[in-house]
Amino acid sequence: MSIGNHPDYKEELQYLKGTINYIDQFINSIKKKQQESKEDMKEAYEVLDFLDSSQSYITILVNARYLDKSSETINKVTKARDKPYFSRIDFKDDRDEQPTSYYIGKLSLFKDDNEPLIIDWRSPVASLYYDGRIGEVSYEAEEGTITGNLSLKRQYTIEDGELQDFFDVDITTNDELLQASLRDTRDDKLKDIVSTIQREQNKIIRADLTKPLIVQGAAGSGKTTIALHRIAYLIYTYEKSFDPNNFMIIAPNNLFLDYISDVLPELGVEDARQTTFTDFCLDLLNLQGKVTVTELNEKLSIILEEKDVGLLRWSSFFKGSFKFKGLIDNYLKDVKENMLPKEDILLEEYTLMSQDELTNAFYNEYNYLPIHKRFDQIKKKLSSRAKQKKELIIESVKEEYEKIISKARKEEGSEKAVSLMDERDEKIERIKAGAKKVSQNFSKNIKKQNAFNHYKKILKDKELLKKYSEEEIEDKKAEYMAETAKKSFKKKELESEDLAPLLYLKAQLEGFKETIESSNVIIDEAQDFNLFEFYVLKHVLKTDNFTLLGDISQGVHGYRGISNWEEVNKTIFSNEATSLTLKQSYRTTVEIMELSNNVLKKGVGNESILAEPVVRHGEKPIVNVVTQKDNLIDGLKKKILELQEQGYASIAIIGKTLTECKKIHELLDMKDITLLSGKEAEYQGGVVIVPSYAAKGLEFDAVTIVSLDEAFYETELDAKLLYVAMTRAIHNLSTFTMMDQLTSYFDD
Numbered sequence: 001m002s003i004g005n006h007p008d009y010k011e012e013l014q015y016l017k018g019t020i021n022y023i024d025q026f027i028n029s030i031k032k033k034q035q036e037s038k039e040d041m042k043e044a045y046e047v048l049d050f051l052d053s054s055q056s057y058i059t060i061l062v063n064a065r066y067l068d069k070s071s072e073t074i075n076k077v078t079k080a081r082d083k084p085y086f087s088r089i090d091f092k093d094d095r096d097e098q099p100t101s102y103y104i105g106k107l108s109l110f111k112d113d114n115e116p117l118i119i120d121w122r123s124p125v126a127s128l129y130y131d132g133r134i135g136e137v138s139y140e141a142e143e144g145t146i147t148g149n150l151s152l153k154r155q156y157t158i159e160d161g162e163l164q165d166f167f168d169v170d171i172t173t174n175d176e177l178l179q180a181s182l183r184d185t186r187d188d189k190l191k192d193i194v195s196t197i198q199r200e201q202n203k204i205i206r207a208d209l210t211k212p213l214i215v216q217g218a219a220g221s222g223k224t225t226i227a228l229h230r231i232a233y234l235i236y237t238y239e240k241s242f243d244p245n246n247f248m249i250i251a252p253n254n255l256f257l258d259y260i261s262d263v264l265p266e267l268g269v270e271d272a273r274q275t276t277f278t279d280f281c282l283d284l285l286n287l288q289g290k291v292t293v294t295e296l297n298e299k300l301s302i303i304l305e306e307k308d309v310g311l312l313r314w315s316s317f318f319k320g321s322f323k324f325k326g327l328i329d330n331y332l333k334d335v336k337e338n339m340l341p342k343e344d345i346l347l348e349e350y351t352l353m354s355q356d357e358l359t360n361a362f363y364n365e366y367n368y369l370p371i372h373k374r375f376d377q378i379k380k381k382l383s384s385r386a387k388q389k390k391e392l393i394i395e396s397v398k399e400e401y402e403k404i405i406s407k408a409r410k411e412e413g414s415e416k417a418v419s420l421m422d423e424r425d426e427k428i429e430r431i432k433a434g435a436k437k438v439s440q441n442f443s444k445n446i447k448k449q450n451a452f453n454h455y456k457k458i459l460k461d462k463e464l465l466k467k468y469s470e471e472e473i474e475d476k477k478a479e480y481m482a483e484t485a486k487k488s489f490k491k492k493e494l495e496s497e498d499l500a501p502l503l504y505l506k507a508q509l510e511g512f513k514e515t516i517e518s519s520n521v522i523i524d525e526a527q528d529f530n531l532f533e534f535y536v537l538k539h540v541l542k543t544d545n546f547t548l549l550g551d552i553s554q555g556v557h558g559y560r561g562i563s564n565w566e567e568v569n570k571t572i573f574s575n576e577a578t579s580l581t582l583k584q585s586y587r588t589t590v591e592i593m594e595l596s597n598n599v600l601k602k603g604v605g606n607e608s609i610l611a612e613p614v615v616r617h618g619e620k621p622i623v624n625v626v627t628q629k630d631n632l633i634d635g636l637k638k639k640i641l642e643l644q645e646q647g648y649a650s651i652a653i654i655g656k657t658l659t660e661c662k663k664i665h666e667l668l669d670m671k672d673i674t675l676l677s678g679k680e681a682e683y684q685g686g687v688v689i690v691p692s693y694a695a696k697g698l699e700f701d702a703v704t705i706v707s708l709d710e711a712f713y714e715t716e717l718d719a720k721l722l723y724v725a726m727t728r729a730i731h732n733l734s735t736f737t738m739m740d741q742l743t744s745y746f747d748d
């Protein structure tokens with residue numbers, strides 16, 4: 001049916017026109033006020049005396065602020081003008097007589113009589129659009145649970161302010177907007193999905209802010225997208241209590257940050273902090289630009305390309321484990337013991353602070369502070385104690401001498417008395433001088449070393465590693481760790497796994513200059529983190545409000561990280577985290593998802609966490625097997641051209657490792673193909689060649705997986721890498737394999 005024949009067509013058309021008219025009027029009225037404001041400012045400037053803080057000064061400030069704010073509003077509303085809303089719900093609150101129609105968009109707009117014209121997708125009642133089925137429903141609002149009847153869920157296609165189509169969603173019909181959005185081709189950046197958020201996703205976006213949340217989400221289930229929408233939702237909902245700067249998203253690398261950079265501004269969020277774990281640590285450690293860090297992908301390529309990597313895998317795992325934290329804790333125990341003075345602090349022979357009191361201050365009173373700061377506090381305490389006690393001590397010295405001087409005067413004559421008087425005066429002078437210096441002397445004797453030096457000391461010495469480890473470390477393992485550390489430190493290199501222990505040491509020893517405020521932390525690709533990293537983030541940021549999103553099936557860095565979420569919940573959050581799963585995959589077609597799931601089942605096992613595709617069919621993936629490299633390259637060239645002709649905006653050639661990708665790049669020798677290593681700061685779409693591990697998190701309209709010299713074997717790691725590579729494809733997947741690299745993954 002053409003929408004023109006729909007009984008509601010006129011009403012809908014009118015609503016849209018009315019909304020756009022209102023928006024235009026709204027913008028015009030702001031512009032008018034801005035003009036008045038500018039004139040007021042101009043007048044105020046004319047009479048402004050720069051030395052006084054007169055009314056004109058205040059007028060300028062107030063107007064400047066208004067101009068800034070109102071320009072922001074104009075920008076936001078102008079953006080919304082062409083597509084003011086995407087859906088409508090008709091809901092009758094049980095307390096009302098009549099249903100109300102709510103039009104849902106990216107921002108709220110109220111008419112002069114306070115009636116909503118558009119409501120924000122994040123407002124409580126909008127939850128019904130994502131969650132509610134037609135019929136009796138409820139939603140959570142500030143005043144409690146609201147119950148009522150949902151009689152209509154309608155979706156709109158509006159472009160350039162024109163109503164193109166609308167359709168009603170009920171139990172029987174498909175989500176047309178979702179299907180249309182999944183059919184689209186993508187360019188270089190992730191998009192917002194406000195109009196098509198699904199029920200299971202909505203639950204994550206709106207999950208309780210005050211509890212940690214762990215999300216296991218299949219490949220393409222929207223984890224990254226949901227993470228960003230959750231930030232937008234939390235900022236909107238807790239606008240009064242949270243500063244947007246308090247939200248931090250931690251993503252795997254800068255390429256990834258660039259890839260997601262459009263979503264938050266599109267959702268009206270400008271200020272949330274976005275960083276990588278490496279940058280976060282280097283900033284706090286004050287090591288930015290002073291060391292280089294071997295990133296996870298670089299280590300993974302060594303693991304894939306070199307043979308003897310058992311010890312490398314072991315040490316990466318060990319450094320990320322709680323056992324290593326235990327080793328550091330044991331070491332710190334000794335550091336504390338050695339730093340703490342073993343005697344009373346004296347002023348002359350008078351005790352200013354006994355050793356017991358010192359120990360008590362250090363281990364109990366100031367226990368909440370980092371070690372070095374505890375000594376600073378004790379120093380302050382000593383200084384004020386010396387000031388206080390100095391006079392008392394001097395008084396008692398005087399009294400003591402009074403007696404002996406008068407006795408000496410009587411028994412030994414005045415010469416002796418004078419010499420005792422001199423002795424007394426010297427002693428008093430020494431006490432005065434000593435009181436001034438006692439705290440400084442105390443500090444001088446405390447040998448403070450920074451965290452980095454301590455870390456180097458432990459890591460470079462295999463005997464120390466063995467001594468402080470809770471469990472026995474074999475000699476060859478300790479030796480391996482120490483020798484590699486020596487080499488790395490010499491070159492000013494750190495492994496990614498060094499960052500958490502270093503930060504932990506710094507937190508325990510020195511603390512940080514500024515208070516680090518982040519009350520809500522969202523970690524994407526969380527399966528690549530290890531327990532020590534989660535722990536240190538929680539410890540340093542002093543919050544439990546984490547949202548972790550990841551996919552164990554894509555855990556290609558599993559050798560250094562985690563293998564299940566239960567372990568994380570138990571160890572890091574004392575089982576207090578809410579665990580949610582996203583099973584449905586929105587990215588790819590049924591055909592691609594089925595083949596990818598088979599890879600996981602073959603290489604990882606039947607217990608693998610598999611993705612369920614939404615029903616969207618596409619071309620069957622094509623497996624090309626060739627015997628000559630030349631043929632492979634020729635075939636690949638043709639494929640790229642064919643895909644470009646088909647109109648795909650983003651195309652990826654994925655090889656197993658960077659070395660393989662470099663070779664493919666060289667042999668292809670085609671213009672406008674970019675080789676990505678994962679270290680780049682920007683991703684610009686088009687045709688790229690990228691190693692499997694660096695493609696993680698990204699997506700492309702078409703993916704071609706190439707095995708030239710390197711096959712994907714039936715091991716857990718290779719299966720996961722192949723799975724990651726395959727699930728990057730949105731519409732089209734093909735493979736090119738040399739006959740001798742062929743493995744059984746694609747056998748029917």
Ligand SMILES: Nc1ncnc2c1ncn2[C@@H]1O[C@H](COP(=O)(O)OP(=O)(O)OP(=O)(O)O)[C@@H](O)[C@H]1O
Pocket residue numbers: 178181182191193196197198201217218219220221222223224225226551554586587696697698699727
């Ligand atoms: N509700 C939705 N409506 C429309 N598109 C969606 C929806 N959910 C996810 N998508 C799309 O699916 C694709 C995958 O999303 P995203 O990259 O966030 O998934 P992911 O779980 O992080 O994937 P992966 O773990 O494989 O990297 C994106 O193109 C996203 O726009």
